[in-house]
Each structure stands twice: as structure tokens, then as C-alpha cells.
Amino acid sequence: MKDFEPRIIGFLCNWCSYAGADAAGSARKIYPPNVKVIRVMCTGRIDPQFVLKAFQSGADGVLILGCHPGDCHYKEGNYNALRRFHLLRTMLAQFGIEKDRVRLDWVSASEAEKFVATVNDMVKKVKILGPLRKTAVA
Amino acid sequence: MRSRIGVYICSCGTNISENLDIDQLVRFSSGLENVAYVKTHALLCSEDGKSHISDDIIKEKPDRVVIVACTPKEHEKTFRNVLQKAGINPYLFQMVNVREQVAWVTADKQTATEKAKAYIRAAVRRVALHEPLEKREIDCNPDVLVIGAGPAGMEAALTLAKAGRKVFLVEKNSFIGGRVARYEEVFPKLECASCMLEPKMDEMLHHENIELLTNSEVREVLGFLGNFVARIQKKAGFVDREKCLGCGACYEQCPVTVRNEFDYNLSDRKAIYVPYTGALPNVPVIDTKNCLRFGDSGSSTYREAYELGLITLEEYEMFRNQDCSKCRDACSFDAINYEDTDEIVERNIGGIVVATGFDLFDPSVLSQFGYGSIPEVYTSLEFERILAQTGPTGGKLLMANQKEPRSVAIIHCVGSRDRNNKEYCSAVCCLYALKYAHMIEKHAPEVKVYDIYADWCVPGKDNQEFLDSVAGWKNLHFIHTKLPMNIAIQQADSTIALSCVDLAGKKQEFSADMVVLCPAMIPAKDASALSDILLISRGKDGFFTEGHTKLAPVSTNIEGIFIAGCAQGPKDIQSSVAQASAAAGQLLSLLVPGRKLELDVITAEIDEKACAECRICIGLCPYKAIVLDREKKVAVVNTVLCKGCGTCVAACPSGSAKSRHFTTQQIFAEIEEVLK
């Protein structure tokens, strides 16, 4: 179990969190490579299907990062994401997917530190959970 | 479907090559499906790099391109332009960010290289699914809507009008000048406020490019930078602006007397009135609430009685429709029209300036100040009227009993700089408190003034000098307390007893006949409604949020909408006017007549055949970009309004809404490939 390297999909909104991840890069902050980033324009675009698809395709965790409430480039996309997120977690529980495998958080364009901390934390938590049981989403 | 994908890998000097094995990436990419060739370059974004790509494209004829380099936020546009020039649709392209999100953040080279491979694999799969998208342009409307006709709004309107732009200036009151119209003098030069304002007001009223809509409110705004449509409600005023000469014969005859809210109820007015002598435009309006003819509220008791079934409809109508026409009869110019009705007008504009000003924090919620319960406790704005020549006392310092007070206490920071109320400093109170002291010295030199303050906030080049010059007056006593909020104010027989603790910890007790509070500035009441209409955001204090505190202080989150003056936060007149000029300048550079505006390409679209008419998307779109086509029974995206957030796409239960360039298929492909 020691060598388990979780595979995590990170859906990042273009305006805040993707820029926050870039800022971490500009500041040369080293973090684990487990999170693979997929850029979307807004967290509002994140269809629950994307999360399911990620788990089906072998992800052990999904990280959704968007603009802080009130700062959404599209005014309220992140609120919609938040609403959907709660539903999603309930649904995932029915598939037997632990709630810590999906996380929604806010990272602004200047929060390089927070981005790195969130990635580290996510990787740590999913490591503890171990690999997603394939049967869960069959 | 086979594609012919060209992959270009950039070393970015050594920024990328230092931590990624470029040779491995070349070998890896060459082996991917649909990849026709892989090229490397030391610096793709340089002039040499860009011509390298375009020459190569012309030679190799790829149909899609993947660029492995830095963040798309830096150079996606650059490379799209290169592709466009080389004859490839700029959306048949995908960038892989291996600099910011791989090379710079990964501990060892092999791990980084593996991560980069996953991203390249995803991009190659994704780009094969891209569809060509066409750039769209529309004409830009250079005209501007300005909301609020205070000093900021007037400045913005005039600046724009002088540059030849048509300006629609909407003001909810019947007069222009905003709060400043209520002031007698302004700090720090103690200039006469009306002398300062009048030339501007005059110029504005006569400017051919400005359409002033008083008694009006913005009800709806649709669109985006360059193409907004505003729906404005013009309330009936019942007096024709063209015919009225402003002689005042009408209000002299009006039998109704009510309190004048312009003077904060310290004076009276008629049901047909101008709020103060000298108000501009000098055209009276009828207040239908109190006018006998309309009697909206004058007869509310009757309406209530009718609703309760105590009187009949006929009786109610009889009381309501009193046939008073005294004002119309008095008017020699036939200017009064009782048939006037509210009207909704539409104006097309390219940009908007919001200059809606401020209101005052209501001190009656803090019982220690006695406001509302002790008659001689006033707010600063009420006191401005007492000092004004056009005000209830004709500019004399008088109490309600028409006697001059022996002493006046001025209290700073009422509700400001207080964790439980407004945390911020209201920026102008110290200076107007000094102005009051100075004006009292001038009008009534025998009156004693107590100034209860916590700190002096007098930044700027003339203000310290102003403080020093006023502070010398022998009747002015400063009391330095830690927290003006901890003051106690009580009615005592014929005077008011005050007590507070000074900085030395000593209890100070004194009395004053009159107390003036300097309450926190808060956003204008309509700010919240306006933020819903314009979709511009507000901060935790309710003021409109600037695009960037330092670098975009008059922008908002919506392109083409700017803020100026106290709508953005507490400030003095000079800063408000400066912001207004800035907002006007921004609009002048954005909205150039004849220039085309580029529309977002990445928008949503709805498949007519699949749409189930559930309307979920309509309610969710933050830009009101989706409407229902009633005939076809489908939701339709207005791609001019759509910003492409994708919220509707994620929410559509029938899967008929689609995000251009961020299709579910494309994102699924990415997910599969990065996880392989």
C-alpha cells in the first residue's frame, strides 16, 4: 500500500484556479504530480457526468477548484457548482464512493500557496483511502 | 476519421527542457495516433519561433496543431493568431501547459516527463475532436448610460458628451447635483457649493449630446460591452419640461402642505414642488402620494376603509377624486398635465457608468446617540441643511425652537470604524466636521463647539492646513476619545448631557444644546437592486466592487460597466470627480465609433431536436442569454449575450445544450487520456 500513487483529476476553472495553479508554477512550488488538470471555463460547466466518467476511467479522486464565492467570472457559476456538488456527493455515496474522493474548493488566481496545500492535502487523503474499488463504479 | 496533427514542443530557453526530457517527449508524441510530425524549438513565442511554426504549417499542411509549451493564459492568443495567418482555423489547436504546471512544479525530471506525456496524449486526442469556430464581430455603440446625476455622474456625462458621445443621464430624483446640492460650503477651501456646481449643471443641462432623464430609474439592462439595451422607467411628473418656466405660481396655490424630505423633514413643501429654491432643472413635480387629486396615500385611510368594507367604492372614489386643479389653474403656460403617465423608454448604449452615490448609516439603531429620541440630535446631512441658505432656517444656526444654540457637539465615527457596525473609515467625516466648526465660527462666533473624535483622518495636500487653520479657534474644544461609540448622550432638561472617556482615561462630562452625528457612509439604497439588474458585484459592505483595487479602480466584473464616486466606496468630491473622469476615459478608449467588437466564440448552443423545453437552463443562465422560442417550443441561446460559462450545458437534463470548444466528448477524451 505504501507505493500507492493515487490518480486524481483536477477540474480547474479558467479564471481563478487555473491561474492559481499557474501562479504556483511561477513561484516554483513543488507538489506531487498525481493531480492531472483539466481546464474548464467555469466550475458551472462541471457536469456530474464528468466526475463519474473520471471514476470510471480509473481516477481515485476528483478535485474541483473554482473562484471564491462572489468572485466568479460568470457571476454565479461557482454557486451552481456548489449546489450540484452536494447532490453529487450523495449520489456517489450510493455508488459506494467515499465522500473524501471528491472535493470542491475555492482557489483564486493569487492563491498559489492554497493551490499547493489543497493538492497536497487531497493526495494525502486519497492515499489513505487507497485505490478506488473497481467494482464500485462498474 | 483520420487527422493530420502537427505537434510543436518548446524548450522555453531552458525553462522547460531543464526539467523535461524533450527527446523522450518527441518520441512519445510521434507514436500517438493521428500525429503526422513533431517539431521542437527553443522559443516558440519569439518572432523566430512564430515564423518557424507558420512556415512549417504551410509546408507540412497539418489540419490540427498541438503546442506543448507554457500556460495557455499567456500565449494561447499568440498561437491562435499564428495559425489563423497560416490558414488553419485557430480553434483546431490545443495548448499543453508543461511549463507552469509540469516542469516548474515537479520534483524530478522523469516524473515530470511522464506527467507531460499524459497531457500531450490528452491534447492530441482532444484536438482531433475540435471543430472549427469562426470569429464573430459586431458593431459597437459608442453611446453611454450614466446612472446618477451627482458630481461624479455629471462629470462622466460631460466628459463623454464633449467627446461627441450621446449620453443618457438617468437620475431618480427630480433634480440634479446629488447630495452636494444640499451643501452650503465644501471643504477644504470652503468654497460655495452651489457656485461650484452651477456652471457644470448649466453646461450639462444645455449640452446637445446629453439627454437628462430625471424622475427615472433603470429597470432592466441586457447585453454586453458595446451593445447594451437599457429599459428606463420615466415616472410621471405631470409638468411639461418644455412649457414650464419655473415661475412657481403653481405651488403657491397648492393647498397641501407636507414635510420636505429634501430637507430631511426639517421644512415643509407643497404637493407640487421643487425641493429647494434653485433646484435644477427648475421644473416642479407633483407628488401623487399627497396631491388631493391622486391622493395615493392622503386617502390611504379611505382605501383601507374601503378594503375593510367600511365604505363603498363610490365613497372611496369620491374622496380620492377630489377635483383640485389649483396648480393647473395657476399655471399661465399650460404646463401642467394631469394625464401624464409613467413611461418605459429604451436606450441603446455601448457602456455604462454607475454613479449612484451614498446614503447614511441610520444612527437610530445605536441608542447611545439619542438620534430619533432627542430632538436636537441631527445627522450630518440634516445639519448641512440647517447651515444652507436654501434650507429650513435660511442658513442661520437655529434649533427647532428658532433659538440659537449655546453649544454644539460634533461626534465623529458614528457607526464607522466599528467592528459591530461599519468597519471602514468613511473618509470625509473629519473634514466636514472641521467645516462645520468653521461655519459655526463664521455664523455664530459665540457658540461653543465640542469636537469628539478618535483619530484625525485628513490625508491629501490641503487638508492638514485646513485642520490647523480651524483648530486655532478659541471656542472649539477637541475631546480625544478612544471610541466615539462609547459616548452617552441624554436629554437633560433644556439641554443635552454628554459623557465620554478621553484618551487619558478621564471621564469627560459636558452639555450641548445641539448634537451633530457624523454617521458612516453606506451604499445608496438602490445599490442592491442595481447590482441585480447590471450583474455587477458588491463587496461585503455593499459598495460596488472595483475590478482591481489598484490597477482597475473604476472597472467592475462586467466589461463596459464602470463605477465612480461613492458608489464604489466612501470618498470626497474631488476623488469622485477624478473617478468619473477615469470611467469616462475608459469608455472613450473602449468604445470607438466605427470599431468592431469581437464576440466570444466559445458559447453554448442548444440542439433544437433534443431540447425538452424544461427551461432549467433559462433560469440558470447568469446573462439571461437563453430564451424560449414559443413557436418551436425550444430554448434558444442568444450567442451575442452568452459568455460561455457552460452552466446551462452542465445542467441540461436532456443533453441538448452544448458548449462550443468544451464539449462533453472533448472533456471525456481528456479524462480518459490523462488517466491512461
Ligand code: SF4
Ligand atoms: S392638483 Fe391641487 S393638490 Fe395636487 S399638486 Fe396641484 S394644487 Fe396641489
Ligand code: SF4
Ligand atoms: S453558457 Fe449557457 S449559461 Fe453560460 S452564458 Fe452561455 S447561455 Fe448562459
